[in-house]
Amino acid sequence: xxxxxxxxxILDYYRHPRNFGTLPHPDMISHDVNTSCGDEVTxxxxxxxxxxxxxxxxxxxxxICIASSSxxxxxxxxxxxxxxxxxxxxxxLNLISIPISCVRLKCALxxxxxxxxxxxxxxxxxxxxxxxx
Amino acid sequence: MRLVSRFNPLxxxxxxxxxxxxxxxxxxxxxxxKPKAVLESMTECYVEHNANVHRxxxxxxxxxxxxxxxxxxxxxxFINASSGEIVFVRNATEAINLVAQSWGRANISKGDVIxxxxxxxxSNIVPWQxxxxxxxxxxxxxxxxxxxxxxxxxxxxxxxxxxxxFAFTHVSNVLGAVNPAKELIALAHREGVPVLLDASxxxxxxxxxxxxxxxxxxxxxxxxxxxxxxxxxxxxRSLLEAMEPVLGGGDMIKEVALSHSTWNDxxxxxxxxxxxxxxxxxxAAAMDYLDALGFDAIASHEKDIMDYALEGLDSLGCVAIYxxxxxxxxxxxxxxxxxAHDVSSVLxxxxxxxxxxxxxxxxxxxxxxxxxxxxMSFGVYTTRSDIDRAMEALRKAKVVFGL
Numbered sequence: 001x002x003x004x005x006x007x008x009x010i011l012d013y014y015r016h017p018r019n020f021g022t023l024p025h026p027d028m029i030s031h032d033v034n035t036s037c038g039d040e041v042t043x044x045x046x047x048x049x050x051x052x053x054x055x056x057x058x059x060x061x062x063x064i065c066i067a068s069s070s071x072x073x074x075x076x077x078x079x080x081x082x083x084x085x086x087x088x089x090x091x092x093l094n095l096i097s098i099p100i101s102c103v104r105l106k107c108a109l110x111x112x113x114x115x116x117x118x119x120x121x122x123x124x125x126x127x128x129x130x131x132x133x
Numbered sequence: 134m135r136l137v138s139r140f141n142p143l144x145x146x147x148x149x150x151x152x153x154x155x156x157x158x159x160x161x162x163x164x165x166x167k168p169k170a171v172l173e174s175m176t177e178c179y180v181e182h183n184a185n186v187h188r189x190x191x192x193x194x195x196x197x198x199x200x201x202x203x204x205x206x207x208x209x210x211f212i213n214a215s216s217g218e219i220v221f222v223r224n225a226t227e228a229i230n231l232v233a234q235s236w237g238r239a240n241i242s243k244g245d246v247i248x249x250x251x252x253x254x255x256s257n258i259v260p261w262q263x264x265x266x267x268x269x270x271x272x273x274x275x276x277x278x279x280x281x282x283x284x285x286x287x288x289x290x291x292x293x294x295x296x297x298x299f300a301f302t303h304v305s306n307v308l309g310a311v312n313p314a315k316e317l318i319a320l321a322h323r324e325g326v327p328v329l330l331d332a333s334x335x336x337x338x339x340x341x342x343x344x345x346x347x348x349x350x351x352x353x354x355x356x357x358x359x360x361x362x363x364x365x366x367x368x369x370r371s372l373l374e375a376m377e378p379v380l381g382g383g384d385m386i387k388e389v390a391l392s393h394s395t396w397n398d399x400x401x402x403x404x405x406x407x408x409x410x411x412x413x414x415x416x417a418a419a420m421d422y423l424d425a426l427g428f429d430a431i432a433s434h435e436k437d438i439m440d441y442a443l444e445g446l447d448s449l450g451c452v453a454i455y456x457x458x459x460x461x462x463x464x465x466x467x468x469x470x471x472x473a474h475d476v477s478s479v480l481x482x483x484x485x486x487x488x489x490x491x492x493x494x495x496x497x498x499x500x501x502x503x504x505x506x507x508x509m510s511f512g513v514y515t516t517r518s519d520i521d522r523a524m525e526a527l528r529k530a531k532v533v534f535g536l
Contacts (some may be wrong), residue, residue: 003482006475006533015470037474038491038498038505060504062472104478 005098006063013067018074021056030118034106039065041114043073047122052076052084055113062107064100069111071095076115085119087112140430146514148422150446157485157519161304162334162463162510165359167419174418175361178411186410187384187401199389199408204413205400208365211420213342218373220400221413222364225333226256228352229300231403232329233260236368237352237378241297243269248296248326250275250283250312251500252305255493257331262298265271270297277500281308281456288317292324299328303335307494307508308456309463311335318347332416333357337512338461340428340433343367355412359512360419363412366403371400380405423513431513435462438511438520445524451536455501463510465492468527469536473507479533480507483526 026044033040039061046054054075059066075095076084086092093100100108146152151166184194186201202216209216222228241247245259251274258272265272272438273291278284281303292299299321303314314330321328329350335401336353341506343351350371355363368376378385378396381407387395396402423431442464446452451469468476473489480487488508491498498504530536 003533005478008535011535037489038495039474040504060479064473064475065472101478104474107474120172 002108005100005104007098010063010067010096010098012055013070014063017057017066017070019056019070019077020058022058023037023054028118028122030114032110032114032117034061034065034110036106039107041065041069041110043069043111043114043118045115045118045122047081050082051080057111059111061110062086062104063065063127064096064107065110068092068096069114070127072111072115080105081119081123085116085123085125087116136145138435140426142434142514142516146516147425149514152514153348155484157483157522159509159511159515159519159523160486160488160525161337161512161515162357162508163488164356165223165337165512166514167359167361167415168422170422171360171415171418175411175415178414185407200414201408201410204417207417207420208413211341211424212336212367213344214367215370217398217400218343218370219375220368220403221408222366223363223402223409224356224362224364225331225352225354226260226364228364229256229329229331230260231366231379232350232352232368233264234379235403236372237261237264237298238268239375239377240269241265241270244296245270246273246296247271248275248291248299250277250288250301251496252277252283252308252310252494253300253302253496254306254331254333255495257300257302257329258496273303274496277308277310277497281305282310283312283317285313285316289320292326295324296326299326300331301328302331302333304338304457304461305494305497306334306463307465307492307497307506309460310457311339311459311461314348315346322347334421334462337423337430355416355419357468358416358419359422360416361409361412363409363416365416370399373403376403378402378405382406384408426513427454434513435515438466438515438517441517442509442520442523445520446527449524449527449531451531455503455506463508465506465508467503467506468530469534471530471534473505475534476507476527476530479530480523480526483522483529485523485526487523 023044026046028045031042041059044056057069149166150166182196184197186198205219206216209219275288276284304311318328326371327349330348332351332353338359351367385397385402385405387397453467455465477487477489490505
């Protein structure tokens with residue numbers, strides 16, 4: 001049921017996204033767009049002792065995209081870059097804990113893709129397509 | 134061909150096997166469903182008359198050629214052109230690219246300006262950007278006024294500067310606004326500016342007459358016209374004759390020697406390789422079908438649906454509608470503070486198909502200052518009960534989204 005997708009906490013994260021905004025001197029900035037729908041997310045991270053010291057995101061997108069990106073920033077805060085670089089699709093799906101239809105999967109995973117893009121760039125690694133999932 | 138004396142959408146709907154699925158299809162502006170007559174004409178083309186065209190001397194090959202060229206005549210008649218002015222291509226996008234790559238390369242040079250509008254579909258922006266980049270030309274855009282109409286004063290001013298071409302859409306695929314094509318073409322011609330008209334969103338709704346419009350180039354897609362995936366480029370004969378082909382190969386040549394080749398006459402010189410015969414035949418059948426319904430009847434039916442849907446959306450109380458009240462084919466809207474994808478997902482759950490996103494019109498989205506919108510679009514088969522089901526789904530969505 002698609003209605004299960006729009007539980008109160010998802011709408012709350014959409015309307016009041018946590019960690020929404022920018023950082024004054026971020027160590028990494030990453031950005032990507034879902035070409036099929038136009039959703040876009042930018043992540044900014046401050047690195048402290050190889051960990052996510054602070055994190056903010058901005059973006060335009062649907063409730064699923066904004067809520068999942070926001071939850072991901074909360075989840076990533078304080079984690080080591082190595083841990084974040086190994087975040088998977090299932091980690092995000094567990095975080096948002098709502099049923100996601102396959103057409104909306106891209107919305108849910110855009111934040112993850114952008115965050116990993118930034119971390120991989122920072123670590124000097126290349127994000128392979130299969131890593132997105 | 135089926136003749137309907139009085140337009141009844143419920144009868145019309147029976148002609149479209151698609152609706153057996155029980156879906157409410159409100160995305161006709163993206164692609165229209167196909168009537169049985171179109172599907173049958175295409176099947177018959179493959180079962181009864183399949184041979185390569187313009188080739189064999191056996192009777193069957195001649196039948197196939199006659200069908201294909203007959204379809205060209207039918208398309209010409211539909212827009213009041215002559216068949217030598219009709220080029221079959223893949224879609225409207227390809228037709229615009231053909232003009233850009235052929236006419237454009239020969240006529241646009243460094244420092245020239247190509248005039249378009251901000252309400253264009255990407256297909257009427259990107260080919261000109263590509264041409265401008267290679268030729269050292271630039272693009273200028275006619276803006277949209279606050280009421281969602283083309284800014285005519287700005288268009289006049291831009292035309293006075295004599296751009297090399299004015300390319301614009303007849304009907305916006307987002308706003309539904311109908312641009313005064315005849316007036317704009319006359320204004321452009323007064324300045325000696327040739328015009329390309331993108332009729333993709335108008336041809337399913339209004340009767341087009343290239344003679345009356347006086348337009349130089351006109352493009353549209355068959356699949357939005359209840360036909361198959363084929364496109365049409367109309368160009369005035371003198372233009373087509375002067376234009377160089379873009380694709381080389383079989384059928385587009387008169388003679389081929391090892392050192393050089395000579396081109397076939399227009400329109401065939403633009404149709405390299407085996408063409409989409411069943412597509413052309415299906416498109417001709419779609420035109421027969423629409424003519425039998427009658428454009429006056431189609432227009433009055435679609436206006437009824439449009440007004441009914443606008444009323445319904447207004448009554449929801451949380452809907453922002455983009456574009457003028459007086460419109461054709463589409464209603465683009467946003468629902469409270471929800472993103473269009475969320476609206477579309479919830480409608481999908483109720484079996485209602487609406488488009489969401491930027492509608493291949495990102496510059497216009499920027500102008501409207503929205504990232505995306507949802508869009509309902511209508512056709513000959515749309516009924517008031519489709520709209521009722523959509524409104525019911527939106528009322529449900531209102532509760533789900535806490536609006």
